[in-house]
Amino acid sequence: MFWRSILLLPTIISSSNWNWEEIDLDKTFYPETFLWGTASSEYQISGAGRLPNCQWAEWEKKGHPAIKGGETSDSSIQGWDRYEEDALLLKEMGLNSYRFSVDWSAIEPEEGVFNKEAINHYKSVCKTLKSHDITPMITLHHFAHPTWFENKGAFEKRENVDYFVRFARLVFSELSDEVDLWCTINEPTVSVLMGYILGEFPPGKTGIFTAAEVLNNMLYAHVAVYKELKSMPNGENSQIGIVHSYLKFEAYNGWNPIEALPCYFFTKNLHDTVMDFFKTGEFSSMLLQRETVPDAPNSFDFFGLNYYSRAVVAMQFSLSDFLIATCFPGEVMTDMPYASHAEGFYQALIDCGELGKPVYVTENGIADEKDDRRELFIRKYLYALSKAIEDGVDVRGYFYWTLIDNFEWAEGWTKKFGLFECDRTTQERKLREGSKAYKEIVARAVPALHEYEVASS
Numbered sequence: 001m002f003w004r005s006i007l008l009l010p011t012i013i014s015s016s017n018w019n020w021e022e023i024d025l026d027k028t029f030y031p032e033t034f035l036w037g038t039a040s041s042e043y044q045i046s047g048a049g050r051l052p053n054c055q056w057a058e059w060e061k062k063g064h065p066a067i068k069g070g071e072t073s074d075s076s077i078q079g080w081d082r083y084e085e086d087a088l089l090l091k092e093m094g095l096n097s098y099r100f101s102v103d104w105s106a107i108e109p110e111e112g113v114f115n116k117e118a119i120n121h122y123k124s125v126c127k128t129l130k131s132h133d134i135t136p137m138i139t140l141h142h143f144a145h146p147t148w149f150e151n152k153g154a155f156e157k158r159e160n161v162d163y164f165v166r167f168a169r170l171v172f173s174e175l176s177d178e179v180d181l182w183c184t185i186n187e188p189t190v191s192v193l194m195g196y197i198l199g200e201f202p203p204g205k206t207g208i209f210t211a212a213e214v215l216n217n218m219l220y221a222h223v224a225v226y227k228e229l230k231s232m233p234n235g236e237n238s239q240i241g242i243v244h245s246y247l248k249f250e251a252y253n254g255w256n257p258i259e260a261l262p263c264y265f266f267t268k269n270l271h272d273t274v275m276d277f278f279k280t281g282e283f284s285s286m287l288l289q290r291e292t293v294p295d296a297p298n299s300f301d302f303f304g305l306n307y308y309s310r311a312v313v314a315m316q317f318s319l320s321d322f323l324i325a326t327c328f329p330g331e332v333m334t335d336m337p338y339a340s341h342a343e344g345f346y347q348a349l350i351d352c353g354e355l356g357k358p359v360y361v362t363e364n365g366i367a368d369e370k371d372d373r374r375e376l377f378i379r380k381y382l383y384a385l386s387k388a389i390e391d392g393v394d395v396r397g398y399f400y401w402t403l404i405d406n407f408e409w410a411e412g413w414t415k416k417f418g419l420f421e422c423d424r425t426t427q428e429r430k431l432r433e434g435s436k437a438y439k440e441i442v443a444r445a446v447p448a449l450h451e452y453e454v455a456s457s
Ligand code: BGC
Pocket: 041, 044, 186, 187, 190, 245, 306, 363, 401, 408, 417
């Protein structure tokens, strides 16, 4: 207790903090052509019952502690089956785009066996969205892949990249008539941190050297898929990018090397490495010899930015957890182990803009079960977004994470990111009060969409 209070003594707050008292949150500007949407991933909305051939379905069988409370994704929100009604929720929010993932294990449940029904399912999803004037954005890999691919060593082996390219080619050939916006891989660094360093995602490994190899191979896979898809029919007209989790680690006490060194290590290897790869074509982590992929700086038509917050790390004197995630004094924690930090979002946009390509905010949102922080979170982050646009960043769209509460991986069902909550027994979806801020901001930014909504309700 004593040490905890010492830790929470006020420290010098970074000068990049804004004085929110003086900011008019309604003074915002967004381009007319802006995409306003939400993001999801198939496994999180459909679960193991629908996707039994996914490596996550195997992983979940371990129960607790692999998944918090031993929960399973089975009792899902039935995203696969309810896409028509969920498209109407997007309309209800006045949104004009939707980012979702095409699940590899559904399309290729066994190596080399492709499921036509699953492909047709995704064609219907795209057509439904478009019939409502909702622009689809597809992600090809969102933490989930077939068990057979996992058993082959997944991205631990360079030669396995070919399997992913083959899957990407098939999906692109089937869906690129309907879809112009493509994300290759979602957050390679999070796959690596959670699956190969902390061991909380499959395959549950904890070796930093393998982690560096996997990151290297995933970035290489992105470049390979990009080149392949660009050479195909519709390739030239499609916008293809990667999605990066912009996460920096900060020591609560910058003077304390026990806090500062791990923060430096993680920021360097999980964030800087990716940014440098796309700037220079050099993959250079502290753990692996450098590799040059000369095509990397030209391997994306847009940069997908996922930003939630920064990770603030503090030391404590306890046998269980030596380093804990915390926040600086005066900050508001979310239900995840980080605080709301809109200033960091602004900085992330500026940094990503420097890559010289358009930016999409492919994910941003708050886990807030009580729904007492969501409104302000949305208003502050969208203010930061507007400021970055005003300051010259070419941002083309914003996808809130997420439309409906879904399966939060190792956290089970405990984290409520949804604009809508869902009673998983009745499947009833209900708009949260705090989410209305998003609806209002979009209505102001895109009056035409709002008119549609009013007219049709
Ligand atoms: C992931 C999502 C996840 C979200 C909220 C992102 O890292 O792409 O799958 O649900 O964060 O934690």
